[in-house]
Each structure stands twice: as structure tokens, then as C-alpha cells.
Amino acid sequence: MSEAAGGSEAGVNEWGDGTRCAHAGLPAPVPGQPFLPGPVFAAPYHLDPVAGPAAAPDGYGRPDNASRRRLEEAIGSLEAGSCLAFASGQAAITALLLTLLNPGDTVLLPSDGYYLVRAFAAGTLERIGVRVLTAPTAGPYPPLAGVTLVLLESPANPGLDVADLAALSAAAHAAGALVAVDNTTATPLGQRPLDLGADVVVASGTKALTGHSDLLLGYLATRDGELLSRVRQWRNQTGAVPGAFDAWLAHRSLATLDLRLARQSANAAALARSLAARPDVAGLRWPGLTGDPAHEVAARQMRRLPGIVSFDLGSAERVGRFLTASRLIFAATSFGGVHTSADRRAQWGDEVTGGFLRLSCGIEDTPDLVADINGALDRA
Numbered sequence: 001m002s003e004a005a006g007g008s009e010a011g012v013n014e015w016g017d018g019t020r021c022a023h024a025g026l027p028a029p030v031p032g033q034p035f036l037p038g039p040v041f042a043a044p045y046h047l048d049p050v051a052g053p054a055a056a057p058d059g060y061g062r063p064d065n066a067s068r069r070r071l072e073e074a075i076g077s078l079e080a081g082s083c084l085a086f087a088s089g090q091a092a093i094t095a096l097l098l099t100l101l102n103p104g105d106t107v108l109l110p111s112d113g114y115y116l117v118r119a120f121a122a123g124t125l126e127r128i129g130v131r132v133l134t135a136p137t138a139g140p141y142p143p144l145a146g147v148t149l150v151l152l153e154s155p156a157n158p159g160l161d162v163a164d165l166a167a168l169s170a171a172a173h174a175a176g177a178l179v180a181v182d183n184t185t186a187t188p189l190g191q192r193p194l195d196l197g198a199d200v201v202v203a204s205g206t207k208a209l210t211g212h213s214d215l216l217l218g219y220l221a222t223r224d225g226e227l228l229s230r231v232r233q234w235r236n237q238t239g240a241v242p243g244a245f246d247a248w249l250a251h252r253s254l255a256t257l258d259l260r261l262a263r264q265s266a267n268a269a270a271l272a273r274s275l276a277a278r279p280d281v282a283g284l285r286w287p288g289l290t291g292d293p294a295h296e297v298a299a300r301q302m303r304r305l306p307g308i309v310s311f312d313l314g315s316a317e318r319v320g321r322f323l324t325a326s327r328l329i330f331a332a333t334s335f336g337g338v339h340t341s342a343d344r345r346a347q348w349g350d351e352v353t354g355g356f357l358r359l360s361c362g363i364e365d366t367p368d369l370v371a372d373i374n375g376a377l378d379r380a
Contacts, residue, residue: 089204264307
């Protein structure tokens with residue numbers, strides 16, 4: 001965040017999450033102007049007839065857009081790095097992989113993370129000569145000697161396992177590998193991977209970061225200026241940029257991130273405790289539960305826990321009855337929105353059982369949500 005947007009860098013670092021989210025990336029106050037200027041819609045911009053594009057920051061809309069730059073400044077301040085925004089989370093991950101990996105390189109991917117990343121690796125990376133290895137988020141990990149890039153997803157989607165980011169980053173760096181962390185589930189308020197030793201953060205801003213289920217967005221953040229320049233060049237050449245209105249909507253939504261996450265996490269905590277007492281629910285996962293396999297690492301590493309709970313209802317048919325019986329849960333893919341939603345992941349190709357359900361808590365009143373879910377389970 002610039003000094004004009006609300007204080008010195010030292011002052012910004014002293015602010016709490018809510019204050020940082022509300023003020024991230026805002027321009028200096030100008031009488032008669034809005035707090036957050038509206039989206040800039042432009043493909044070409046006016047150029048100086050003599051100096052050309054050197055005279056102003058914007059020349060053409062693919063590499064240049066003021067709304068996108070403000071959003072990148074805002075997200076970068078939350079991740080404590082420099083940020084590039086993309087059209088989707090998958091676009092951000094694709095940009096990272098294709099920028100860093102060359103024929104003969106080796107990449108290590110999470111075997112229990114977002115399945116399309118593995119599908120892209122199998123369909124594209126291996127075809128161009130990149131060796132692809134996989135390992136579970138919680139380990140065990142193969143020897144890292146000879147690995148070019150380690151991509152982690154923590155907490156993992158959809159199983160919610162947690163990787164020890166500091167330990168794995170240290171081990172990867174000792175072996176000469178770079179470390180990227182998919183921070184989608186945690187958000188930068190849940191953890192800051194760059195502070196834990198990671199080289200790069202990638203994430204889908206479609207989900208909890210923006211939280212209103214109305215836009216697609218991705219981003220990459222790093223403190224490595226040379227890496228950022230390479231990815232920026234790749235983005236400019238391929239055109240994987242978000243639209244101006246999506247960038248503006250995303251920036252607007254950041255102001256309530258702290259408030260939304262607080263309610264979503266509280267709802268997940270209450271729901272997890274309630275589900276743990278039910279004999280008709282199996283495989284319950286939420287890192288905040290003391291008995292969860294990821295609890296110890298999550299408690300040490302994360303600043304707050306996600307509003308996502310996963311569990312198994314035994315069959316696709318029971319999941320269908322449960323979702324039909326609920327009055328508050330929307331059946332939908334994605335997660336992190338203000339409305340509680342649930343997704344039976346097997347229908348998309350994830351390697352899980354037919355009854356596995358990822359439930360994303362919204363911002364409904366906690367007693368209402370817990371009562372609705374328990375009632376729906378009883379009726380199912």
C-alpha cells in the first residue's frame with residue numbers, strides 16, 4: 001500500500017486485518033472523488049503524439065489497466081509481496097508452471113490438491129518433457145534433489161490436509177528447488193506463505209478472497225522481482241488478464257474479507273463440533289478440531305482457520321437427500337462465498353468416495369446454520 005493510501009509502511013504493518021483489508025490499495029483522498037474509483041474500461045488509450053507510450057502509464061489494455069493495478073497493490077499488501085492478477089486461479093497456476101518449467105525439469109505437485117492442476121500436468125507438462133511427481137499434502141514426500149519446483153496446496157482442496165510450509169520450504173531450498181503455495185483455501189489472512197519461506201503464492205481469488213460468488217479471478221504474489229518480471233511477460237504475451245470490472249468488483253469485496261472470514265470460521269467451528277457427535281457422519285475433517293490430523297501444524301502455522309468442513313455421508317444418494325432437505329445450503333461447486341454451499345466432489349472427477357462432501361460455510365447466523373444442517377441430516 002502506498003503512503004498516500006493511508007500511512008507509512010510501518011503504520012500499515014501495525015494495522016489489524018480488518019483495517020488493512022478496508023484500506024488496501026485505495027488511492028490518496030481527493031475531494032470530490034470516490035474512495036475506490038470505478039472500473040477503467042479501455043482497450044487502447046490516448047497516446048502522446050510525440051512521446052508515444054513513454055508519456056503515460058497506460059497504452060494498451062492487455063498490459064495496462066488502472067483498476068487492475070489497484071487490485072494488485074491491495075492483494076500484494078495482504079500477501080506481503082508484489083502481485084499479478086489473472087483471469088482465474090488456474091490461469092495463475094498455468095502461468096507459473098509454464099514460466100518456470102522447461103523440458104527436462106521436474107515438478108512436484110500435490111496428489112490431493114485441485115485435480116485440474118494434475119490434469120494440466122499430465123496433458124501438457126509431460127508432453128513438453130517435464131517430469132511430474134506427486135505427493136500427498138501431509139506427506140510423505142520423495143527426495144527433492146533434482147526437483148525444480150515444489151507446488152504445495154495448504155490446506156488442501158478438498159481434503160483439508162495441511163503442509164508444514166516452513167519445513168518444506170527449507171528442505172526444498174536446500175535441494176535447489178523453488179516453492180510455490182496455493183493459498184486459496186487459507187487466504188492471506190489465514191496464512192502468509194512468503195513469510196514462511198515460500199518463493200511464490202498462487203491462488204484463486206474467485207473463492208473466499210472476494211467471497212460473493214460473482215467473479216472469476218486468480219493471482220500470483222512473490223518477492224522475487226526477476227520471477228515477477230518473467231511471469232508478467234508471460235501474462236502480457238498470452239493475455240490471461242482479468243477484466244476491468246472483475247478487478248474492480250474484487251477490490252471492492254476485499255474490504256469485508258476480515259468480517260466474512262470471521263463468521264465463516266466461527267460457523268465451521270460450530271458445525272465441526274456438532275458433526276463430530278453424529279454417528280451417521282464419517283471422515284469429518286476440519287483443521288481446528290483437536291483430533292484432526294492437521295490440527296497441530298495448522299495451529300502452529302495458520303493465523304485463522306478456513307470456513308470449510310469436509311465429511312462423508314456414505315453415498316451419492318444420501319448426499320442428494322441431504323442437500324434437498326436443507327433450506328440454507330446451496331448445491332454448487334467452488335467455495336468461500338457468503339452463502340453456505342456444498343459440493344459432492346466425486347461428480348467432478350476428484351479421487352474421493354461418492355458420498356464425500358465439501359461444505360463451505362457462509363455468513364449465516366451460526367445457530368440457524370447448525371440447526372438446518374442437523375435437521376437436514378436427520379431427514380436424509
